Amino acid sequence: IEWDKEQGWHDARLRPYGPLSLDPATKVFHYGQELFEGLKAYRQPDGTIVSFRPQANAARFNTSCDRMAMPRLPEETFLKSLELLCDADRDWVPTREGHSLYLRPFIIATETGMGVNYPSNKYMYCVIAAPSASYFSGAVKPVSVWLSRDYTRAAPGGTGFAKCGGNYAAAFVAQQEAVAKGCDQVVWLDAAEHRWVEEMGGMNLFFVYGSGPDARLVTPPTAGTILPGITRDSLLKLAPELGIPVSEEMISVEQWRDDVASGALTEVFACGTAAVITPVGRVKGEEGEFTISEAGGPVTMRLREELVGIQYGRRPDPYGWITSLA
Ligand code: PMP
Numbered sequence: 632i633e634w635d636k637e638q639g640w641h642d643a644r645l646r647p648y649g650p651l652s653l654d655p656a657t658k659v660f661h662y663g664q665e666l667f668e669g670l671k672a673y674r675q676p677d678g679t680i681v682s683f684r685p686q687a688n689a690a691r692f693n694t695s696c697d698r699m700a701m702p703r704l705p706e707e708t709f710l711k712s713l714e715l716l717c718d719a720d721r722d723w724v725p726t727r728e729g730h731s732l733y734l735r736p737f738i739i740a741t742e743t744g745m746g747v748n749y750p751s752n753k754y755m756y757c758v759i760a761a762p763s764a765s766y767f768s769g770a771v772k773p774v775s776v777w778l779s780r781d782y783t784r785a786a787p788g789g790t791g792f793a794k795c796g797g798n799y800a801a802a803f804v805a806q807q808e809a810v811a812k813g814c815d816q817v818v819w820l821d822a823a824e825h826r827w828v829e830e831m832g833g834m835n836l837f838f839v840y841g842s843g844p845d846a847r848l849v850t851p852p853t854a855g856t857i858l859p860g861i862t863r864d865s866l867l868k869l870a871p872e873l874g875i876p877v878s879e880e881m882i883s884v885e886q887w888r889d890d891v892a893s894g895a896l897t898e899v900f901a902c903g904t905a906a907v908i909t910p911v912g913r914v915k916g917e918e919g920e921f922t923i924s925e926a927g928g929p930v931t932m933r934l935r936e937e938l939v940g941i942q943y944g945r946r947p948d949p950y951g952w953i954t955s956l957a
Pocket of ligand 1: 835904905
């Protein structure tokens with residue numbers, strides 16, 4: 632779908648996957664005015680195709696648009712674009728649990744010109760649909776993480792809460808560093824002191840304190856620098872319903888290390904659309920190396936089972952999260 636000042640959103644088209652032809656002076660190539668969303672379409676036992684809280688993705692898309700001086704897309708247009716793709720060929724949506732149709736809506740600045748002082752006056756919104764297998768093959772495997780002190784993902788007033796490509800571009804070097812240190816993923820810390828835990832490259836973090844009926848969850852507050860994950864938000868609602876209280880509190884890397892050592896912190900997991908809920912195992916940083924839980928603890932696995940159950944229609948959805956797409 633195209634946007635310009637005179638016509639607003641117009642010219643919606645459904646077309647086979649293929650290259651886009653763009654002028655070399657198109658603004659997105661030079662000034663990075665781009666942002667995206669990521670969500671999945673799932674097959675339910677009765678054959679219907681649904682998504683998980685796509686309205687929340689539409690809302691986050693528009694919050695990102697505001698930050699990047701891009702035009703908002705009405706929620707109904709966002710949802711319609713997903714429905715059109717799912718309806719075009721229902722067989723695209725895999726039937727096996729753990730598999731889904733990945734949907735990647737994005738918007739780019741398409742005006743041509745070298746002027747850096749004003750935003751583009753033309754945009755294109757597009758959605759890619761691609762069947763995807765489970766993020767993890769076989770058993771749920773804990774990720775190992777590197778606590779990054781050298782790089783910052785987001786500063787107050789910046790774009791950390793928006794899902795713009797530039798945030799990810801700036802993260803690759805830290806991800807390379809994590810891999811060089813023998814870890815799977817980076818954990819980002821705050822910009823000012825480099826000690827308050829924020830999030831991972833594509834996932835938010837939760838800490839489990841205590842165990843059994845005394846288990847409680849803590850997650851860092853989003854505070855403008857963390858991407859407000861839809862999985863995170865869902866767990867803030869789901870966990871208390873299961874009798875697991877949740878609070879949003881800042882956690883420092885020293886506290887993380889010390890609370891693992893004392894046994895107070897029993898599990899840590901990461902969550903996001905792609906990874907759903909994934910245990911964090913080994914942690915490495917300047918403060919040393921420690922391991923939390925090799926296998927994924929009971930609270931992590933229970934929340935994972937509940938969430939996946941709702942997404943694949945095995946569990947009731949009293950929250951109204953499941954939205955029919957086709
Ligand atoms: N943080 C970042 C940086 C991400 O890219 C993602 C994935 N969108 C998340 C957190 C998790 O968000 P969600 O649960 O909406 O997928």
